Amino acid sequence: MNEYIKLAWRNIWRNRRRTMITSASIFFAIFFSIILHSFQTGAWSNFLDNLVSNYSGHMQIQNKDYFKNQTINFSMPYTNELHETLNTIDEITSFSPVIQCGGLASSGEISKIGIVFGVDLNDEISNAYVDSCLINIFISEQVVNELKNRNIPNELIEKINNLNKKYYKNKDDLKLNLKLAEEEMSFLDLIAETAFLKSEFISKKDNGVNIGFELAKYLELEIGDSIIILGQGYHGATAAGKYRIKGLLKFPAFEFNNSVIYMPIKTAQILQSAYVVSGNLQDTTFLVNYVRINTNNPASLDKRSESRTLKIKDKVEKLIANKELDVVYWQKINPEMTQLAGSKQGSSKIISFMLYLIIGFGIFGTVLMMIAERKREFGIMIAIGMKKGKLAIIVILEMILLSLLGIVSGSIATLPIVLIGHYFPLKYSGGAAEMLENLNVEATVPFQNVDFYYLEQAFTVLFIVALVIIYPVIKIIRTKVI
Amino acid sequence: MDIITVKNLHKIYKEAEIEVHAVRGIDLSFKQGEFSAIVGPSGSGKTTFLNLLGGLDTASEGEILIDGTDMEALRGSKLIDFRMKNIGFVFQAYNLIPVLTAKENVEFIMHLQGTSKAERTKRSTELLTAVGLGERLNSRPGKLSGGQQQRVAVARALASKPKFILADEPTANLDSESTANLLNIMERLNKEENITFIFSTHDARVVKKARRIITLEDGKILKDEVK
Ligand SMILES: Nc1ncnc2c1ncn2[C@@H]1O[C@H](COP(=O)(O)OP(=O)(O)O)[C@@H](O)[C@H]1O
Ligand SMILES: [Mg+2]
Numbered sequence: 001m002n003e004y005i006k007l008a009w010r011n012i013w014r015n016r017r018r019t020m021i022t023s024a025s026i027f028f029a030i031f032f033s034i035i036l037h038s039f040q041t042g043a044w045s046n047f048l049d050n051l052v053s054n055y056s057g058h059m060q061i062q063n064k065d066y067f068k069n070q071t072i073n074f075s076m077p078y079t080n081e082l083h084e085t086l087n088t089i090d091e092i093t094s095f096s097p098v099i100q101c102g103g104l105a106s107s108g109e110i111s112k113i114g115i116v117f118g119v120d121l122n123d124e125i126s127n128a129y130v131d132s133c134l135i136n137i138f139i140s141e142q143v144v145n146e147l148k149n150r151n152i153p154n155e156l157i158e159k160i161n162n163l164n165k166k167y168y169k170n171k172d173d174l175k176l177n178l179k180l181a182e183e184e185m186s187f188l189d190l191i192a193e194t195a196f197l198k199s200e201f202i203s204k205k206d207n208g209v210n211i212g213f214e215l216a217k218y219l220e221l222e223i224g225d226s227i228i229i230l231g232q233g234y235h236g237a238t239a240a241g242k243y244r245i246k247g248l249l250k251f252p253a254f255e256f257n258n259s260v261i262y263m264p265i266k267t268a269q270i271l272q273s274a275y276v277v278s279g280n281l282q283d284t285t286f287l288v289n290y291v292r293i294n295t296n297n298p299a300s301l302d303k304r305s306e307s308r309t310l311k312i313k314d315k316v317e318k319l320i321a322n323k324e325l326d327v328v329y330w331q332k333i334n335p336e337m338t339q340l341a342g343s344k345q346g347s348s349k350i351i352s353f354m355l356y357l358i359i360g361f362g363i364f365g366t367v368l369m370m371i372a373e374r375k376r377e378f379g380i381m382i383a384i385g386m387k388k389g390k391l392a393i394i395v396i397l398e399m400i401l402l403s404l405l406g407i408v409s410g411s412i413a414t415l416p417i418v419l420i421g422h423y424f425p426l427k428y429s430g431g432a433a434e435m436l437e438n439l440n441v442e443a444t445v446p447f448q449n450v451d452f453y454y455l456e457q458a459f460t461v462l463f464i465v466a467l468v469i470i471y472p473v474i475k476i477i478r479t480k481v482i
Numbered sequence: 483m484d485i486i487t488v489k490n491l492h493k494i495y496k497e498a499e500i501e502v503h504a505v506r507g508i509d510l511s512f513k514q515g516e517f518s519a520i521v522g523p524s525g526s527g528k529t530t531f532l533n534l535l536g537g538l539d540t541a542s543e544g545e546i547l548i549d550g551t552d553m554e555a556l557r558g559s560k561l562i563d564f565r566m567k568n569i570g571f572v573f574q575a576y577n578l579i580p581v582l583t584a585k586e587n588v589e590f591i592m593h594l595q596g597t598s599k600a601e602r603t604k605r606s607t608e609l610l611t612a613v614g615l616g617e618r619l620n621s622r623p624g625k626l627s628g629g630q631q632q633r634v635a636v637a638r639a640l641a642s643k644p645k646f647i648l649a650d651e652p653t654a655n656l657d658s659e660s661t662a663n664l665l666n667i668m669e670r671l672n673k674e675e676n677i678t679f680i681f682s683t684h685d686a687r688v689v690k691k692a693r694r695i696i697t698l699e700d701g702k703i704l705k706d707e708v709k
Contacts, residue, residue: 003593010581376576383538383573385566385594385642387559481538 004390008397012405018366019402025362026406026461027413029355033457034414035447038421040348042448045300046425048341050441052299054129056333057292059313060098064326066290072101072234072272075287076325082291085319091295091312096123097288099268103231103239105211105261107219114215116229116261118268118288121204129440130262131201135213135248137168138197146194156184160191167197167213169250176434199223199247204264208246212257216248223248229261229271234287237273252439299330301345304452306331352460360464364471367399371472375479383481392473399472403465407458421447485645485678486512486535491544493530493701504530506701507544512646512680517672519692520682527701528682529650535680536569536648537561549645566591570639572649572681577635578623584610584634585619591642609637613667629660633667640671646678653688665691 012019052058063076078097086095099118104111121127144161152160159178168174171192180188202208211227221227226242233239243263251257266286269275274287293316297308313327320327331338381391425446428436433443493505504527512518520528533539535546537553546553548568556564571577578587588606597605610619613633615626623631632652639647649668653661669691671677681688689695697705 007579007581014581377579380571380573380577381579382562383536383565383571384638385562385591387562387594389559390594 004394004397005401008394008401011394012398012402015370018369019405022362022366023402023406023409025359026403027410029359030407030410030457030461031413033352033355034411034454035417036348036351037453037457038414038418038447039445040345041301041453042422042425043445044341044344045298045302045448046444046446047436047441048337049298049300051337051439052330052334053294054126054440056330057095058295058297058299058309059293059316059327059329060333061291061293061316061320062289062326062328064324067326067328070289072099072232072274072287072289075099075234075274075289076291077276077285078288078291079285082320082322086291086293086316089312089316089319091297091315093294093296094123094125095291095293096120096126097265098290098292099265099272099274099288101231101239101268101272101289103229103261103271105215105219106228106230107221107225108228110219112215112218112259114211114229114259114261116231116263116268116271118265119202119262120265121202127201130210130249132440133169133249133251134199134201134210135167135250136170136197136199137174137192137195139163139166139168139195141165143195147191150190150194152187152190153184156180156187167248167250168195173250197223197248199249202246202262202264204266206246207243207267208263209243209267210247210249210262211245212260213248213250214254214257215259215261216245218258221245227261231272233271233273234275235273239272241267241271243267252435301341302448302451302453352457356460356464359461360468363399363403363465364468366402367468367472370395370398371475378476378479379481382479388477388479391479392476395472395476396469399465399469400462403461407461411454411458415450418447418450421445422449483514484511485514485549486510487545487547488535489545489547491531491534491546492542493527493534493539494542504701505534505541508701508703510696510703510706512678514645514678515672515676516646516678516680516694517669517692518680518694518696519689520680520696520698521684521689522698522704523684526698528698530701531698532648532650532680532682536571537565566594566642568645570642570644570647572632572635572639572647572652574651574654575628578631578638580623583620583622584615584626584637587623587634588638588641591638595642605641606637609640610634612671613637614663627660629656629663632656632660632664636664636668636671640677646680649679649681651682651684653683653685658687661685661687 061076063074066074066076086092097120101116103114103116105114119127119130139160141164144164147160148157163177166177168177171188174192175188202210209227216222219227223245225245227245228242229240231239249257249260249262251260269286276285276287277283278285295312297305297312299305309329309331313329317327378391382388425444427433428443428445436443488508488510491505491508492503495502495504508531520531522528530539534541537556541554551564579590582590585606588609589602592602592605607616607619610616613636615630615633615637618626618630623634626634653664656664665688668679672679683689694708695705696703
């Protein structure tokens with residue numbers, strides 16, 4: 001075999017220029033295809049994982065009937081054993097019980113349908129997000145009037161007036177909407193201070209809730225006022241409660257601002273009578289809609305990600321060992337998202353396909369020329385005792401070596417870009433960044449790290465080469481010696 | 483003893499509508515140790531005849547026995563193996579594999595035959611020394627003159643220890659000095675090693691060296707004289 005590789009290697013350098021051109025075409029196809037894939041898959045996977053881990057979670061543990069009937073009646077007990085079991089699973093990076101239900105929110109005279117979320121106060125990550133959505137600035141009539149008495153240019157007062165009765169999360173949010181001119185920047189602190197609104201995150205200590213600011217507006221409620229919630233509890237129990245509003249929330253999604261009511265999970269469970277008492281009161285088991293789990297396997301477009309997900313799902317199922325419970329994972333929970341992401345990836349596949357089609361023809365051209373040039377040489381080799389099969393092997397080796405030159409050099413050339421792009425990702429700026437951050441999505445575009453897809457690309461090229469090689473092999477087998 | 487027996491050999495080329503009767507009934511035999519020239523004007527069928535003898539082409543009619551084996555009966559890789567073991571070839575030009583050195587070219591067949599590396603090195607060096615190229619073992623064909631290339635081709639043809647060597651106009655592209663040089667080497671190998679050479683030529687100087695001269699005309703034997 002060594003002898004053949006030697007011969008093949010020397011043969012490809014007989015026509016140095018042609019070899020360079022052919023392998024350069026493979027080089028560029030591999031290069032662009034990998035960069036494209038890494039960029040697209042990386043960016044989409046990052047976006048996807050952010051959304052999935054923030055909202056549905058990578059997985060959920062549910063009552064086996066919950067997926068079809070998403071009500072408290074199909075909730076599940078959240079026991080200490082379950083909590084401990086989940087703690088022991090290495091693949092799980094975080095988990096939190098989730099309780100949510102619809103209810104009528106009312107201020108006494110006015111009412112509106114709202115959604116109650118029970119917040120696990122131990123789940124720092126999602127708390128941090130809700131916390132970041134708290135409103136701390138409110139431009140009221142009074143604020144505008146107060147600012148008029150300060151030494152503020154009229155144009156700026158005009159701008160502030162335009163934001164009358166508007167809520168902002170913080171100074172940055174305000175700044176973005178106020179569209180301050182350079183020379184007006186110095187007034188930002190003053191405006192923010194004057195318009196400060198004290199919104200506080202819910203805590204275990206009191207009976208307080210955080211609600212969407214549009215809901216508060218509709219119900220004509222302010223911070224410090226009480227809100228009444230009425231609804232259906234567990235197995236037909238009446239759910240009713242009165243809570244103090246500790247803070248207003250502003251989410252990027254309008255429907256949320258219109259409806260959400262956040263309260264500590266225990267408070268929500270008691271509201272809905274979502275608990276089962278067996279024997280004495282100490283043995284109370286609280287119920288939750290589901291347990292949200294994030295794992296060390298990010299949501300990704302990578303095909304292997306799903307199989308890793310399935311492995312973790314199996315493990316969790318085995319360890320919690322409860323026939324009443326199901327583990328569902330994000331692809332099942334968000335089928336639309338999975339599809340959307342898949343279709344985005346399709347476009348990069350088409351471009352890669354075209355690149356490879358072009359190099360396919362390129363390689364074919366090279367093969368045709370090579371065969372034509374060496375017809376006589378092949379004849380002589382066969383005349384002196386070379387079997388046709390062996391000759392074909394040499395030609396195949398030549399094409400493989402030629403392709404490997406392009407594949408290996410092209411892949412290596414992508415490494416700096418892919419690695420830097422992965423570890424020091426590009427950042428969105430301006431409006432796009434703001435929008436993503438509002439969605440609680442990192443505003444970065446990391447490249448997908450070096451992974452299996454390098455091999456996929458390499459094998460794609462080798463597959464094309466294999467197709468193209470059929471022709472010379474047939475030619476060789478049909479070679480007449482003279 | 484006859485190593486080659488040819489009986490009533492015919493070759494008809496059919497190309498499109500035209501038939502060319504290139505060899506028209508040749509009966510002939512060759513003995514071990516011959517040094518024979520096939521001569522005749524261009525188009526008389528020399529190349530066709532040698533190709534048939536070497537199993538590079540198939541006869542339209544007739545029979546070729548090499549050491550009792552009927553060439554007709556051999557096909558595909560059996561034929562390739564048979565050729566490698568029994569027949570050495572020297573073509574008019576472009577005999578050598580351009581990417582291999584002189585030594586590697588000679589070793590190539592031995593490699594195909596599975597000869598050990600030590601044996602290959604020994605024999606290729608001996609053969610190239612015998613054809614006067616002991617100093618050029620590691621030169622690639624491109625760096626050798628036409629005459630030197632033909633001598634490498636002779637060395638290569640001998641590498642597999644064939645029963646005879648067929649050479650189709652081996653000197654056609656050589657100047658007179660190289661021609662003389664090559665012929666001397668062939669003659670010496672014939673005399674000292676008893677190697678059978680059958681070569682075609684239309685060069686008078688080459689014809690003079692031959693001990694048997696077979697003259698072809700229109701695919702038939704016109705004369706067959708032994709000196
Ligand atoms: N492959 C072929 N197809 C058709 N005709 C051929 C072929 N090879 C040789 N011929 C014809 O056969 C005849 C003998 O040719 P060849 O054996 O080459 O003669 P020589 O070697 O003596 O010059 C010529 O008329 C030539 O044109
Ligand atoms: Mg001829």
